[in-house]
Amino acid sequence: MRITGTFLDEITHDIPSQNWGPEEWAADFDVMRQIGIDTVILIRSGYREQAVFNSWSLRQHRPMLPVRRNLGLLFLDLAQQNGMKLLWGIYDPGDWAQNPRQALAINRDFMHEVNDQFGQHPAFGGWYLTFELSRNNPEQVELTVAAGDLAKSLTPALPTLISPYIAGTKAPPGVKPITREQHEQEWRAIFGQIRSCIDIVAFQDGHVDFLDAPDYLMTNLRLAREAGLTCWSNVETFDRDMPIKFPPIDWRKLEFKIDAAREAGVDKLITFEFSHFLSPNSAYPAARTLFRRYCERFGLDVKTPTCCGREH
Amino acid sequence: MRITGTFLDEITHDIPSQNWGPEEWAADFDVMRQIGIDTVILIRSGYREQAVFNSWSLRQHRPMLPVRRNLGLLFLDLAQQNGMKLLWGIYDPGDWAQNPRQALAINRDFMHEVNDQFGQHPAFGGWYLTFELSRNNPEQVELTVAAGDLAKSLTPALPTLISPYIAGTKAPPGVKPITREQHEQEWRAIFGQIRSCIDIVAFQDGHVDFLDAPDYLMTNLRLAREAGLTCWSNVETFDRDMPIKFPPIDWRKLEFKIDAAREAGVDKLITFEFSHFLSPNSAYPAARTLFRRYCERFGLDVKTPTCCGREH
Amino acid sequence: MRITGTFLDEITHDIPSQNWGPEEWAADFDVMRQIGIDTVILIRSGYREQAVFNSWSLRQHRPMLPVRRNLGLLFLDLAQQNGMKLLWGIYDPGDWAQNPRQALAINRDFMHEVNDQFGQHPAFGGWYLTFELSRNNPEQVELTVAAGDLAKSLTPALPTLISPYIAGTKAPPGVKPITREQHEQEWRAIFGQIRSCIDIVAFQDGHVDFLDAPDYLMTNLRLAREAGLTCWSNVETFDRDMPIKFPPIDWRKLEFKIDAAREAGVDKLITFEFSHFLSPNSAYPAARTLFRRYCERFGLDVKTPTCCGREH
Numbered sequence: 064m065r066i067t068g069t070f071l072d073e074i075t076h077d078i079p080s081q082n083w084g085p086e087e088w089a090a091d092f093d094v095m096r097q098i099g100i101d102t103v104i105l106i107r108s109g110y111r112e113q114a115v116f117n118s119w120s121l122r123q124h125r126p127m128l129p130v131r132r133n134l135g136l137l138f139l140d141l142a143q144q145n146g147m148k149l150l151w152g153i154y155d156p157g158d159w160a161q162n163p164r165q166a167l168a169i170n171r172d173f174m175h176e177v178n179d180q181f182g183q184h185p186a187f188g189g190w191y192l193t194f195e196l197s198r199n200n201p202e203q204v205e206l207t208v209a210a211g212d213l214a215k216s217l218t219p220a221l222p223t224l225i226s227p228y229i230a231g232t233k234a235p236p237g238v239k240p241i242t243r244e245q246h247e248q249e250w251r252a253i254f255g256q257i258r259s260c261i262d263i264v265a266f267q268d269g270h271v272d273f274l275d276a277p278d279y280l281m282t283n284l285r286l287a288r289e290a291g292l293t294c295w296s297n298v299e300t301f302d303r304d305m306p307i308k309f310p311p312i313d314w315r316k317l318e319f320k321i322d323a324a325r326e327a328g329v330d331k332l333i334t335f336e337f338s339h340f341l342s343p344n345s346a347y348p349a350a351r352t353l354f355r356r357y358c359e360r361f362g363l364d365v366k367t368p369t370c371c372g373r374e375h
Numbered sequence: 376m377r378i379t380g381t382f383l384d385e386i387t388h389d390i391p392s393q394n395w396g397p398e399e400w401a402a403d404f405d406v407m408r409q410i411g412i413d414t415v416i417l418i419r420s421g422y423r424e425q426a427v428f429n430s431w432s433l434r435q436h437r438p439m440l441p442v443r444r445n446l447g448l449l450f451l452d453l454a455q456q457n458g459m460k461l462l463w464g465i466y467d468p469g470d471w472a473q474n475p476r477q478a479l480a481i482n483r484d485f486m487h488e489v490n491d492q493f494g495q496h497p498a499f500g501g502w503y504l505t506f507e508l509s510r511n512n513p514e515q516v517e518l519t520v521a522a523g524d525l526a527k528s529l530t531p532a533l534p535t536l537i538s539p540y541i542a543g544t545k546a547p548p549g550v551k552p553i554t555r556e557q558h559e560q561e562w563r564a565i566f567g568q569i570r571s572c573i574d575i576v577a578f579q580d581g582h583v584d585f586l587d588a589p590d591y592l593m594t595n596l597r598l599a600r601e602a603g604l605t606c607w608s609n610v611e612t613f614d615r616d617m618p619i620k621f622p623p624i625d626w627r628k629l630e631f632k633i634d635a636a637r638e639a640g641v642d643k644l645i646t647f648e649f650s651h652f653l654s655p656n657s658a659y660p661a662a663r664t665l666f667r668r669y670c671e672r673f674g675l676d677v678k679t680p681t682c683c684g685r686e687h
Numbered sequence: 688m689r690i691t692g693t694f695l696d697e698i699t700h701d702i703p704s705q706n707w708g709p710e711e712w713a714a715d716f717d718v719m720r721q722i723g724i725d726t727v728i729l730i731r732s733g734y735r736e737q738a739v740f741n742s743w744s745l746r747q748h749r750p751m752l753p754v755r756r757n758l759g760l761l762f763l764d765l766a767q768q769n770g771m772k773l774l775w776g777i778y779d780p781g782d783w784a785q786n787p788r789q790a791l792a793i794n795r796d797f798m799h800e801v802n803d804q805f806g807q808h809p810a811f812g813g814w815y816l817t818f819e820l821s822r823n824n825p826e827q828v829e830l831t832v833a834a835g836d837l838a839k840s841l842t843p844a845l846p847t848l849i850s851p852y853i854a855g856t857k858a859p860p861g862v863k864p865i866t867r868e869q870h871e872q873e874w875r876a877i878f879g880q881i882r883s884c885i886d887i888v889a890f891q892d893g894h895v896d897f898l899d900a901p902d903y904l905m906t907n908l909r910l911a912r913e914a915g916l917t918c919w920s921n922v923e924t925f926d927r928d929m930p931i932k933f934p935p936i937d938w939r940k941l942e943f944k945i946d947a948a949r950e951a952g953v954d955k956l957i958t959f960e961f962s963h964f965l966s967p968n969s970a971y972p973a974a975r976t977l978f979r980r981y982c983e984r985f986g987l988d989v990k991t992p993t994c995c996g997r998e999h
Contacts, residue, residue, distance in 0.1 A: 075617075075625070077617060077618050078617075079614060079617050079619060079622035079623070079625075079661060080614070080622075080623075080624070080625035080626065080627075080661060081660075081661050081664060082623065082625065082626045082661050082664035082665040082667070082668055083664060084664075084667065084668060084671065087664065112584075112585060112586055113627070126586050128585055128586065128627070128631055129631070130627075131627070131630065272736075273736060273752055274736055274750050274752070302703060302704070305699075305701060305702075305703050306701050306932040306933075307619060307703060307931060307932065308618040308619065309618075310703035310704075311703070311704075311706065312704070313699070313703075313704035313706065314704065314706045315704075315737070315752070315754075315755070318755065319752055319753070345660075346659070346660035346661045346664070347660075347970070348660075348705075348969075348970035348971075348972075349703060349704060349705050349706050349970045352705060352706035352707060352708075352711065352970070353706040355706070355708065356706055356708060359708065387937070389929060389930050390929075391926060391929050391931060391934035391935070391937075391973060392926070392934075392935075392936070392937035392938065392939075392973060393972075393973050393976060394935065394937065394938045394973050394976035394977040394979070394980055395976060396976075396979065396980060396983065399976065424896075424897060424898055425939070438898050440897055440898065440939070440943055441943070442939075443939070443942065619931060620930040620931065621930075657972075658971070658972035658973045658976070659972075660972075
């Protein structure tokens with residue numbers, strides 16, 4: 064079972080830019096297609112003062128930096144050319160957890176604009192709700208439901224995806240880890256509320272000890288099935304255990320998590336994310352070797368250009 | 376309006392060494408010249424126990440590590456060969472802000488030695504006073520004036536440069552951000568004191584929100600003009616927004632800052648710094664793609680050797 | 688005097704994985720041999736839930752991740768093919784300093800298993816006791832003596848190595864620096880206790896100011912000689928002075944430390960570690976240039992494959 068979906072992280076929050084233009088992006092989509100990726104997920108189309116296109120609705124809510132290249136359209140076109148669907152990540156104001164009402168107000172206008180501008184694109188495949196839930200926080204869950212309802216009203220036939228994180232032993236700084244029982248109890252409640260408008264859940268797999276990952280995967284799958292949701296796993300390809308935040312993951316850890324997700328029975332594997340952490344085109348040399356290990360494991364033979372422009 | 380000056384950061388404080396020898400430096404100066412760089416600024420010629428040449432004056436003040444390669448001379452020669460001027464950064468004892476008298480005492484002897492040894496070099500183009508001012512701290516301003524006066528007494532015809540930082544929202548850890556009004560008031564006072572011996576000011580452009588950068592650029596230019604100083608912008612090519620301190624900047628941020636500086640009307644753009652963060656020879660692959668984006672924007676066609684020694 | 692030994696850090700604690708497979712490791716051992724490395728030291732063969740082979744004894748003590756490639760055997764075979772000896776680093780439970788008894792109990796079983804499985808390998812050259820001592824902590828020293836005694840009982844003819852760190856001005860976070868006198872006093876006492884079972888000591892050279900390194904090297908050598916131990920220097924090839932933990936070291940710092948160790952009269956130079964920080968195959972481009980500087984200094988002419996598979 065291989066990774067068949069990846070986030071695109073180009074309005075980055077904590078991952079340094081690779082400074083790719085259309086040519087480099089086209090080369091990377093070409094590799095993605097060759098290894099079987101059929102789904103790309105824009106992690107966010109806007110973050111604070113940055114966006115992937117010059118949005119009039121965002122500018123009505125707050126000052127924005129100018130955008131010289133419409134990355135939303137570029138990614139949709141590349142997805143179409145490579146036979147992929149793109150799930151569109153909505154706007155993250157940076158303080159959505161503190162001000163969920165404001166985050167909803169902006170996205171109400173913004174999602175209409177996105178649907179008007181890009182909804183008819185052949186590669187437009189649904190919505191990614193960029194807010195990363197973890198605990199059963201009523202305001203945050205309500206925001207997710209409201210954004211999900213809006214997505215469904217705009218495009219009733221298209222799926223909605225969320226990618227929560229587990230408040231586990233490797234939870235982000237400031238987040239208190241909870242027990243597996245608490246996790247199960249809270250997520251049963253959350254799924255009960257969001258099932259009306261969320262189709263797919265893909266938990267991030269990196270916030271728990273590796274030895275606990277299989278159990279969490281099975282728990283999450285069971286909870287999702289109970290609620291009627293499709294369950295993917297977000298197999299993170301970066302390493303959370305290093306002082307450098309973040310390098311490409313050790314292949315042994317990645318292989319373990321892929322196998323654990325397959326054995327749990329999830330429906331699909333996606334990753335955060337291919338281009339920085341698993342690609343032969345990555346700025347991180349250790350990602351290029353990670354790609355070799357990945358191809359060896361799955362018997363993939365991918366043609367990638369050398370630095371001289373010839374193929375290996 | 377392109378970047379036509381760069382710092383050289385080879386006695387580094389917080390940027391990892393690229394471990395370049397004369398051959399690698401020559402290749403980088405060659406690229407600098409091709410993209411129009413006419414000014415290089417040695418950010419410091421000594422820092423604590425390290426220096427770019429075996430200075431007898433520094434050794435009289437404190438123990439120093441031996442120096443096997445005279446980088447001061449190497450950089451001057453390369454500057455000359457490529458038609459550039461070099462501004463010479465003075466010695467930073469590491470605690471100049473706490474002990475400005477000591478910093479001055481050492482530099483009094485050291486700047487004489489530098490002038491004796493390198494002042495007649497055809498590429499020697501003036502002095503960079505390496506102390507990074509930010510607030511109107513009397514002792515720090517006095518140190519700058521004393522070092523500037525000394526520079527003027529040694530080489531009356533040559534310019535002096537400083538590169539302060541703004542105590543803005545992205546100020547270094549431990550530095551309290553101040554308002555734009557406070558900044559303006561303090562810097563009007565600072566310029567009044569240093570105008571007698573400082574010719575050029577190049578504020579670092581990375582410590583404020585991007586949306587506020589245009590206003591700060593205009594304020595700083597106005598203040599400098601009032602005081603009769605030349606005003607450059609130090610367009611930082613590294614990214615201050617990432618957990619990794621520091622990767623090459625996102626091209627979109629760099630382009631925004633270049634355009635903002637041009638629109639403000641500054642006299643020249645310099646950067647900290649080309650070789651790590653914008654060069655096709657950089658150890659950071661994302662710098663090599665940043666260089667591509669920069670060349671695309673300005674229609675530059677630069678020949679750089681491939682890894683195989685042939686040209687692209 | 689060149690570096691003739693290196694650690695192998697493949698169950699990493701704080702250094703990101705390079706994701707090498709047998710082909711990449713073979714290429715790196717080939718370079719090691721060419722520059723004169725005759726000793727490789729596995730820094731640890733297990734750490735918490737990870738190990739270099741599927742050990743039944745570790746699994747009896749705690750749950751372990753599965754291992755798909757026996758790196759212990761791979762490294763022994765590559766050492767043999769390149770005429771090197773391998774010192775085998777024992778298991779680190781991650782909390783050995785807090786629970787030395789537990790660390791000993793596990794290693795008692797584990798070292799027997801290692802000796803059974805690998806002790807007869809032609810390249811098996813002794814033991815590296817992975818616990819990094821620093822102060823004269825009785826429990827930690829007792830653990831070292833117990834592990835050393837066990838090693839000697841299993842393989843009386845083979846050497847044992849430790850690589851302590853100095854609680855100097857660059858000691859790890861949470862470790863209080865001590866004076867040189869305290870260091871000398873405590874290490875005289877430690878050596879008195881461990882001399883019965885430890886053959887070689889290789890202090891890490893990176894936790895003190897560069898200017899103090901020569902004195903510490905001479906002190907450590909004198910203490911080791913007094914106790915009858917062989918004294919190597921662990922010449923660290925990563926940089927402890929940078930915000931990024933850790934990049935390849937500045938060549939000037941490395942050269943200074945190599946020369947200081949030679950002048951002190953140590954018996955051999957090893958490094959932590961070649962493959963990440965000094966190798967032309969490293970994922971860090973600055974390691975590749977560090978390798979060039981190192982080869983220039985020692986007149987080495989090493990054939991390394993280009994990215995196109997041809998040799999330079």
